[in-house]
Amino acid sequence: MSRLSVEGLCVDLGGRAVLRDVSFEARPGEFVALIGPNGAGKTTLIRAICQLLPRQAGAVTWDGRRLDRMDPRARATSLAYLPQGQAIHWPLGVRRLVELGRLPRLGPLSRPAPADRAAVEAAMAAVDVAELADRDATTLSGGERARVLLARALAVEAPVLLADEPTASLDPYHVLEIMTLLHRTADAGQLVIAVMHELGLAARFCDRVVLLDGGRKVGDGPPREVLTRATVRDVYRVDIDALPGLAPLIGAGPAPARPSSPGAGLPQ
Amino acid sequence: MVGNASADRAPALTVALLAVIGLTAVASLMVGPAPIPARAVLGALAGRADAVVSDIVWQIRAPRAILAVLIGAMLGLSGAALQGLLRNPLADPAVIGTSSSAALGAVIALYFGLAKSFPLALPILAVVGALAGLAALLPIARRSQGPSTLILGGVAISALAGAGVSLALNLAPNPFAVSEIAFWLLGSLTDRSFRDVALAAPLIALGGALILSQARALDGLALGEDAARSLGFDLGRVQSLLVAGVAIGVGASVAVSGAIGFVGLIAPHLVRPATDGRPSQALIPSALAGAALLGLSDLLVRLIPTQTELRLGVVTAFLGAPIFILILLRPPAGARP
Numbered sequence: 001m002s003r004l005s006v007e008g009l010c011v012d013l014g015g016r017a018v019l020r021d022v023s024f025e026a027r028p029g030e031f032v033a034l035i036g037p038n039g040a041g042k043t044t045l046i047r048a049i050c051q052l053l054p055r056q057a058g059a060v061t062w063d064g065r066r067l068d069r070m071d072p073r074a075r076a077t078s079l080a081y082l083p084q085g086q087a088i089h090w091p092l093g094v095r096r097l098v099e100l101g102r103l104p105r106l107g108p109l110s111r112p113a114p115a116d117r118a119a120v121e122a123a124m125a126a127v128d129v130a131e132l133a134d135r136d137a138t139t140l141s142g143g144e145r146a147r148v149l150l151a152r153a154l155a156v157e158a159p160v161l162l163a164d165e166p167t168a169s170l171d172p173y174h175v176l177e178i179m180t181l182l183h184r185t186a187d188a189g190q191l192v193i194a195v196m197h198e199l200g201l202a203a204r205f206c207d208r209v210v211l212l213d214g215g216r217k218v219g220d221g222p223p224r225e226v227l228t229r230a231t232v233r234d235v236y237r238v239d240i241d242a243l244p245g246l247a248p249l250i251g252a253g254p255a256p257a258r259p260s261s262p263g264a265g266l267p268q
Numbered sequence: 269m270v271g272n273a274s275a276d277r278a279p280a281l282t283v284a285l286l287a288v289i290g291l292t293a294v295a296s297l298m299v300g301p302a303p304i305p306a307r308a309v310l311g312a313l314a315g316r317a318d319a320v321v322s323d324i325v326w327q328i329r330a331p332r333a334i335l336a337v338l339i340g341a342m343l344g345l346s347g348a349a350l351q352g353l354l355r356n357p358l359a360d361p362a363v364i365g366t367s368s369s370a371a372l373g374a375v376i377a378l379y380f381g382l383a384k385s386f387p388l389a390l391p392i393l394a395v396v397g398a399l400a401g402l403a404a405l406l407p408i409a410r411r412s413q414g415p416s417t418l419i420l421g422g423v424a425i426s427a428l429a430g431a432g433v434s435l436a437l438n439l440a441p442n443p444f445a446v447s448e449i450a451f452w453l454l455g456s457l458t459d460r461s462f463r464d465v466a467l468a469a470p471l472i473a474l475g476g477a478l479i480l481s482q483a484r485a486l487d488g489l490a491l492g493e494d495a496a497r498s499l500g501f502d503l504g505r506v507q508s509l510l511v512a513g514v515a516i517g518v519g520a521s522v523a524v525s526g527a528i529g530f531v532g533l534i535a536p537h538l539v540r541p542a543t544d545g546r547p548s549q550a551l552i553p554s555a556l557a558g559a560a561l562l563g564l565s566d567l568l569v570r571l572i573p574t575q576t577e578l579r580l581g582v583v584t585a586f587l588g589a590p591i592f593i594l595i596l597l598r599p600p601a602g603a604r605p
Contacts (some may be wrong), residue, residue, distance in 0.1 A: 050498050076500030087492040089355040092545035103488050104500040136545070152491070156499075 002063045003027045004049070004160055004191055009058035011041075011048050018044045020215045021058070026208075028159055031186035032193045033202035033223075036212035037236050042195040043084060045212065046162050049193075050081045062160065076104035080156035082163040084195075086145045088137050094148050095133040098124055101155030123155035127181055143174035150181060161185060163194040167201070179205045199227060199236075203249040211235060224250045277542040278549065285539075285556035289337060292563035296333040297325055299570045331465050332457045336566045337559040338465070339457075339521040340531055342472045344558020345551055346514040347532030348539075349479045352486035352547030353510050354415040360532035361518040364418065364511055365401045365425030367529075370522035371453060372429040373397020378449050379436040391467050391523035398519020401425050402512060409507040414493065418507065455526035455581030457566050468520040475517020476555070478509050483548035490547060528581045530588025531558050531565075537595045561587070 004026050011019040019041045026032050034042045047053045049060050051067050060067045062078050070078070080101070088097065101123065102116040112120075124130045127147040132140065137148055146166065153161055166182065167175040175198075183205050186192040196202045202209050203223035211219030211226050213235045219226035227250045232240045240247050297313070298306050302324055311317040312325040343361060350359040361367050374394040376382075382389035408421035433453070440446045485506040488496035497503055521528075538561075539553035565583040572578055 047494065050494075052494055052497055072497075072502055073500035076498060079498065081494065081498035083492060083494045083498075085492075087495075088490065089492070090352075090490045090545050090547060092490055096544050096546055097490075100487055100491060100495075100499065103484055106484065149491075 002159060004193075005061045006045075006049060007059050007061070009045070009048055009060065010056040011044055011053055012056050013044065013053070018215050019048065019055075022212070022215075022217050023058075024210055024217065024220055026191050026193065028189050028191045029186060030191055030208060031183055031206045032191075033196045033206040033209045034193060034212065035196055035199065035202050035209050036218075039214075040212040041215040042212055043164055044215075046081075046164050046193065046195055050079055050162060051075060052081075073104045076158075077156065078158055079160045079162060080153040080158040082149060082153040082161070082166055084164040084168065086142065086149060088145070088149075091136045091138045093133070094129060094135050094137050094140070095120065095124070097137045097148060098129075098151045098155050101152045101157075104156065119157050120155050123151040126154055126184075127151045143170055143177070146170055146174060146178055147181075150178065154185065158190075160191045160193070163192070165195050165197065168197070175201065199223075199232070199243060200246045200249055203227060203246065278544070278553065281539060281542040281553055282556060285553065285560050288560040289556065289563055292560065292567055293333045293337060295567055296336065296563060296570075297329045299567060300324065300329055327461065328459070331460050331462050332566065333563070334465055335457050335460050335468065335524060336563045338469060338472050339525050339528070340559035340562025341555040342475060342517040342521045342558070343528065343531040343562065344535030345476055345479055345555040346518050347534075347558070348536040348547070348550045348554035349482075349486065349510055350514060350532075351536050352489060352550070353507065354419060355489060355492075356415060356419070357537065358533070359419075360529075361514055362426065362529065362532075364405060364422035364514060365429060366398050366515045366518045367522055367527050368426045368429035368433070369401025370394045370398035370519045371527050372432040373400070374452060374523065374526070375433050375436045375449050378452060379440065379445070388463070388467065391464065391520075394523030395467075395471065395516075395519045397429070398515050398522065401429060402515035402519075405511055405515070406508055409511045410504045418511075451579065452526050453581075454579035455528040455584070456569075456577075456579050457525055458569075458577065460524060464524045468524045471520030472517045475513040475515075475520070478513030478516070480551060482506050482510050482513075483551055486547035486551075490545075526579075526581060528562070528584050530584045530592070531561050534588050534592050534595065535561060537592065541598075 006025070007023050009019055009022045010017070022045060034045060036042050044053065048055055067075055067079070098120050099112065102112060102119060105116065106112065124133060127150050129144065129147050129151055132144060132148065137145065140148060150166065153163070163182065167178050170178065179201055182192050182194060206223060208221060209219065209223050209226050210217060211231070218235060219231060229240045232238065297309050304321055304324060308317055308321050309325055312322045317325070346361045347359070350361065350363060351357055354363070371394070373396050374390050376397070377390040377393040382393070404425050405421050409418055411417070437446055437449055440449065485496060485501040488499045488501050493503060535557040536550050536554045538557045540550050543549040543553065562584065565587055566580055568583050569578045569580055
């Protein structure tokens with residue numbers, strides 16, 4: 001069976017060790033949340049997996065093949081990457097934007113084949129943006145943009161989808177919508193790895209969390225097992241009860257009805 | 269709204285631009301200091317005219333018309349490619365220092381009087397200058413992690429080449445030499461021959477081919493560098509090939525015509541609203557718009573009666589800047605300004 005394997009990954013950025021000896025494995029069908037406080041190395045890890053950063057040591061393999069030794073286009077059809085932010089630099093039509101996901105499969109002169117068109121339509125249908133197909137993507141709302149950019153990543157039809165904060169700056173409705181879509185994508189047999197900040201979402205939607213702190217992996221497993229009261233306090237420096245709704249999700253006991261003050265739970 | 273409606277406009281735009289290019293090219297053959305009736309020009313084209321008329325049409329006017337199309341197309345194509353690469357609507361061939369380093373090469377030929385003893389010295393040194401600028405920029409292009417490094421590298425090379433031109437003007441032995449250099453810098457297609465076409469055309473073809481080979485990468489870059497790389501594009505290679513294509517093609521253009529501003533900047537803006545938004549789809553229409561713009565400008569140079577001959581770079585700037593302002597004032601296509 002296919003698997004993504006990260007072995008002993010070390011990455012330095014600007015002379016500073018950002019990732020130290022990170023290893024984990026993941027298989028298709030899993031929805032893995034990459035969590036950790038700001039600066040823990042989550043984005044660096046996801047970019048290093050995609051071979052967007054040079055590494056000091058370690059290796060990333062997919063299906064037993066080293067990603068750094070793969071032809072870039074073959075790699076691009078194995079890993080789809082949804083970067084942080086919603087950058088769209090030109091007023092592309094939505095369908096044209098989603099079609100960019102097919103670029104790794106197109107030669108310099110070839111036209112999109114029926115399979116390419118089908119993949120684009122399927123991706124747009126999956127995230128429910130078919131009715132936006134002819135809109136200018138730069139005029140969409142944040143929620144619409146997030147879905148369209150996700151459709152672009154899905155159109156790659158890669159077995160692995162890596163998403164960096166796919167729900168950042170979305171309202172609660174669209175957050176749940178994107179998380180549901182990612183969950184469905186994993187259920188359909190893809191491996192989905194997403195950088196996430198909200199622990200409640202990770203606990204609710206993901207099968208597994210990989211917790212980073214200071215560039216090292218400090219936890220890996222089902223949310224209930226990793227996100228204990230002690231770990232959250234040590235890694236995030238907050239009391240679990242200060243995070244609304246998290247405690248019951250991970251079985252850490254009922255949350256108090258109301259924190260005594262908005263800042264309650266922060267260490268004094 | 270972009271989408272289908274504007275995608276449908278692209279073929280119409282292409283046809284319209286081709287018509288403008290064709291008409292200006294024909295008009296260009298009709299216009300010149302020697303008053304030749306249109307019928308005689310057409311006769312010369314068909315091979316039925318006396319030797320003088322035939323020589324004027326074929327040896328003087330035809331190369332000029334061909335160069336206007338080739339150079340205009342190269343400038344428009346380069347502008348579209350650089351705007352796509354740098355994701356900056358203000359980019360043009362001057363941004364990466366090509367225009368000024370080619371100009372420095374030409375100025376060196378003028379300053380040392382090489383152009384007088386060997387006429388091809390000027391265009392050849394201009395191409396050498398463009399390639400030297402490219403050689404300095406390529407290591408930066410390969411290493412840069414974002415468009416700003418490349419732009420800053422281009423600014424530095426531009427400044428250095430500009431300093432070289434200023435030095436030549438400063439040290440020029442007499443006012444005549446100063447005006448010769450200054451005049452050349454204003455750009456012109458007057459009295460160019462098929463020797464100039466033979467020099468510029470292959471390099472423009474090579475530069476154009478290098479740019480067009482990277483069209484798909486420009487589309488990928490619409491979503492940023494990380495997204496483009498994750499789609500399988502080696503950005504170091506993409507940048508190097510695009511910058512090399514621009515330097516070779518624009519270098520050859522500047523070598524023949526002198527520095528001509530604004531065409532590379534505004535051609536993509538003229539055509540972009542009629543495309544579907546993908547940078548690759550703006551390349552060919554921008555080349556056509558550049559050819560049409562330069563053809564029209566070179567026609568105006570000859571039609572506007574002035575004591576001293578108008579220079580092409582002056583006309584493109586006078587034509588280009590107001591068009592650019594009009595484009596900026598045009599109501600935005602969508603909600604985004």
